[in-house]
Amino acid sequence: MMMNHAIAVLVNDQPGVLQRVSGLFGRRGFNIESITVGQSEEPGLSRMVIVTKGDDHTLEQIEKQLYKLIDVIKVVNLSTMPMVSRELALIKVKSEPAERPEIMGLVETFRAAVVDIGTKNMMVQVVGDTDKIDAMLELLKPYGVQELSRTGVTAMTRGNL
Amino acid sequence: MKTQIPEMRSTEQLREKWMKPEVITGSEILLRSLLLEGVECVFGYPGGAVLYIYDALYGFSDFHHLLTRHEQGAIHAADGYARASGKVGVCIATSGPGATNLVTGIATAYMDSVPLVVITGNVATTLIGTDAFQEADITGITMPITKHSYLVRDVKDLSRVIHEAFHIANSGRKGPVLIDIPKDVSAATVLFEPSETMNLRGYNPTITPNRLQLEKVAAAIEEAERPVILAGGGVVYSGGHEELLEFVERTEIPITTTLLGLGSFPSGNSLWMGMPGMHGTYTANHGIQQSDLLICIGARFDDRVTGKLDGFAPKAKIVHIDIDPAEIGKNVHADIPVVGDVKTVLKQLNKMVKRTDKADAWRDQIRVWKAEKPFKYKDTNDGLKPQWVIEMLDETTHGQAIVTTDVGQHQMWTAQYYKFNQPRSWITSGGLGTMGFGFPSAIGAQMAHPDRLVISINGDGGMQMCSQELAICAINNIPVKIVVINNQVLGMVRQWQELIYDNRYSHIDLAGSPDFVKLAEAYGVKGLRAANKEEAQAVWQEALETPGPVLVEFVVHKEENVYPMVTQGSTIDQMLMGDCE
Numbered sequence: 021m022m023m024n025h026a027i028a029v030l031v032n033d034q035p036g037v038l039q040r041v042s043g044l045f046g047r048r049g050f051n052i053e054s055i056t057v058g059q060s061e062e063p064g065l066s067r068m069v070i071v072t073k074g075d076d077h078t079l080e081q082i083e084k085q086l087y088k089l090i091d092v093i094k095v096v097n098l099s100t101m102p103m104v105s106r107e108l109a110l111i112k113v114k115s116e117p118a119e120r121p122e123i124m125g126l127v128e129t130f131r132a133a134v135v136d137i138g139t140k141n142m143m144v145q146v147v148g149d150t151d152k153i154d155a156m157l158e159l160l161k162p163y164g165v166q167e168l169s170r171t172g173v174t175a176m177t178r179g180n181l
Numbered sequence: 182m183k184t185q186i187p188e189m190r191s192t193e194q195l196r197e198k199w200m201k202p203e204v205i206t207g208s209e210i211l212l213r214s215l216l217l218e219g220v221e222c223v224f225g226y227p228g229g230a231v232l233y234i235y236d237a238l239y240g241f242s243d244f245h246h247l248l249t250r251h252e253q254g255a256i257h258a259a260d261g262y263a264r265a266s267g268k269v270g271v272c273i274a275t276s277g278p279g280a281t282n283l284v285t286g287i288a289t290a291y292m293d294s295v296p297l298v299v300i301t302g303n304v305a306t307t308l309i310g311t312d313a314f315q316e317a318d319i320t321g322i323t324m325p326i327t328k329h330s331y332l333v334r335d336v337k338d339l340s341r342v343i344h345e346a347f348h349i350a351n352s353g354r355k356g357p358v359l360i361d362i363p364k365d366v367s368a369a370t371v372l373f374e375p376s377e378t379m380n381l382r383g384y385n386p387t388i389t390p391n392r393l394q395l396e397k398v399a400a401a402i403e404e405a406e407r408p409v410i411l412a413g414g415g416v417v418y419s420g421g422h423e424e425l426l427e428f429v430e431r432t433e434i435p436i437t438t439t440l441l442g443l444g445s446f447p448s449g450n451s452l453w454m455g456m457p458g459m460h461g462t463y464t465a466n467h468g469i470q471q472s473d474l475l476i477c478i479g480a481r482f483d484d485r486v487t488g489k490l491d492g493f494a495p496k497a498k499i500v501h502i503d504i505d506p507a508e509i510g511k512n513v514h515a516d517i518p519v520v521g522d523v524k525t526v527l528k529q530l531n532k533m534v535k536r537t538d539k540a541d542a543w544r545d546q547i548r549v550w551k552a553e554k555p556f557k558y559k560d561t562n563d564g565l566k567p568q569w570v571i572e573m574l575d576e577t578t579h580g581q582a583i584v585t586t587d588v589g590q591h592q593m594w595t596a597q598y599y600k601f602n603q604p605r606s607w608i609t610s611g612g613l614g615t616m617g618f619g620f621p622s623a624i625g626a627q628m629a630h631p632d633r634l635v636i637s638i639n640g641d642g643g644m645q646m647c648s649q650e651l652a653i654c655a656i657n658n659i660p661v662k663i664v665v666i667n668n669q670v671l672g673m674v675r676q677w678q679e680l681i682y683d684n685r686y687s688h689i690d691l692a693g694s695p696d697f698v699k700l701a702e703a704y705g706v707k708g709l710r711a712a713n714k715e716e717a718q719a720v721w722q723e724a725l726e727t728p729g730p731v732l733v734e735f736v737v738h739k740e741e742n743v744y745p746m747v748t749q750g751s752t753i754d755q756m757l758m759g760d761c762e
Contacts, residue, residue, distance in 0.1 A: 031383075032382075032383065035332070036320065036321070036324075036332070039321065039324060040324060043324050043325060044325075047325050077510070080510060081507065081510075081511060084506050084507035085507050087383075087506070087507070088505070088507055089329075089383070090328070090329040090349060090381065090383055090384050091383060092383050093382050093383040094383075
C-alpha cells in the first residue's frame, strides 16, 4: 500500500551529502514529498527528515540503499513509531483592511500568527502537522493566496525511544 | 625482446623507507600512501592538473606506472588488474576530459563490484566552480557510479582519505572509489604521517551471518527434493570458491554459475549445470524453474539471469546469501535472507549441512538434461565457426589461461565453450556490458600475472573501441594474446535484428574496418590471420609460441547466432534452442 513515511537520516555534515541522498532518490525512482536538513545534537552530523511515498518493498529498499551511502550513519523510519511531526508555512494572503479582522479570527483559531501586515495583504505563519497546514491553507484560499512557502516536515519519535 | 614487467620489491622492504614522517608535498603523500596500501602497478595518463603528481613520479620506480594511450584504456586495465589479482586497481587521470574519459570504466567496475581507487586531478581549489580550463565536477558526475568519492580540499586530509578509499573499495561489497585532488593540494606541503585512522562511522559491512538464519537454511536443505545453487561473482570476490566446492560436495546440490561466477566452480564437476539465463544452458534454466529450493550465493538476480521476473523459479523457496543487504529482496523476494561474506557464510554452513538424500531423482533428471541438451552448433569445414574457435582455444590451453572478453556474441560463446576451472581466470564486463573493455582489461590482468597466459577475446566491433592500447603492449612487451573474432558485423545486434526486428539490419555492417593484422603491425605487434580450421590451428600455435604480444584474427561466419536464447519478456525455460535442438 502506498503511504507517506517520514524517514530520519543521520548523516556526516560533508559537502555534497545532500546531493548524495537526493541523487539516490532520483536515480532509483524513489519519491520525495519533502526534505529538510539541519544540525543534529552531535557536532559534525546533520539530520535530514525525508517524507516519501511508497509501499513496504520500496520503503525497505530506500532504507537499505541509504545505508549503502558511506556518509549515512543511521536511518529511522519514524512512521513506524509514535512520533511528533511539524511543518512551518508562511502564507501571504490578500486582505483589504476591511477583511483583516475576519482573517485574524481564523488565524487565532489555528493558533497561527500574523507576522506582517501590508496595505493589501498579510503574512500568516502557521506551525503544525501537515494536515493542519493544509486546513489553514484551505480556509485562506478564498481570500486569495499570493505566495506560499512551506518548510517541509521535520519529525522526532516520542518519549524514550 | 625480454618482457619488461619489472620485479617488485616487497612492500615490507619499502615500508620502513616510506613510513618516515617528513614534510612533503601532496603528490609525494599520494605516492607513499599508495605504496603503503601495497600498490604495485598504476595505470595513468598525465595532464595539466596532475603535473605535480607526475613530477613526483619522475624517476620513481617503487611501483610501476603504465602510460596508456587513452584514459579509458587506463581504467579498464586497472579493472582487469583488480579482477585478476583480487587487489585494488589504481588509475590516474587529469581533470576535465581526463576525468570524464574514466566514467565508462568507473560504471563498469561499479556494476561488477570491482575494487578500484580512481585518482583524478582537478583545478586548484581557488578555481573550483569558476568553469576554469579543464574543470569538470567529477565527484558530482560519478556520484551514482562510485561506492564513495572524495574531493580533497586540504592536504592534511590526503593520507587519511587514501587509507579510507582503499578500505572502502576492497571491503564489503567491493567497488570503485574516486579521489579528486585539486592541483594546489597536490602541490601543498605538510608533515606526512602514515594514516592508520579512519573516520567511517557509517560504514560497517556485515561479515558474519546470523546463526538462526543459517539454521533455517540447513533445515530447508534437508527437506529439499529439487534444490539448486545459483552462484555468482560474490563467490569469486570473497575468495570462497573452495568453501563452495565443499558445500556442493557435502550436499550434492546441482549448481549453476552466473556469467560473473564462471570459474568459481570447476566446470568439469558432474553437478555443474553451466550458466543460467538469456544464453544459458537448458539444464540450468529448467533446473531453476523446477527447483523447490534455490540457494543464491553472491549473485543479484540480474534480469539477464531471471528473464521475466513474474514466473521466475515459481515453485522455489529462495535463500539469498549476499554481503549487500540491499540486493536481498530487490528483484526477487527472499524467503531466507542471509547477510554476510560468502566465504564466511559457507564456512559455517558447511559444518551444518549434509547430503540431500531426498534429491536423488532430481540429480538423475539433471544428469539426463545435461546429456541430452548440451550447447551445440552446426560445424562446417567451409570457413570457421566462432564456437569452433573458442573450443580450439580451450583445448590448446587446457582451460588454464586467463581469458578476458569484450561484449557481444563472442563473449557469450566464450562463456559457453571455454571451460573455466579456477576463479579470477575469467574477466568480462557483465553488468554494464562495456564494449572496449576486453583488450585493455587483459593488459591489466597480465600485469597482475606476468607469468600466466592471458588471452583477450574480442569482436571486430569492440576491438576498435580501445585498439590504441596495442602501443603499450608493444612498448612494454606485454605478452597478451589478442584474439579478434571477426564476423564483419555487430553480431549481437544483428542477431536481435534478425530474430526480433524482422531482419531489418540497421547500421550493423562493419565492412571497411581496418586490416587487423596491419593494424597490429603498425604498432609493432605481431599480427596473424586465419579463415579456415587448418590456418586457425597453425596461427594459434604460432601465437602461443611467440613470446611477446600477438594479435590473431579469426575470420568467421557472419550469420551465426548465439543459442539457446531467451527473448525479453519470456521466462527462462521458454528458450529458443536454435542449433542446440
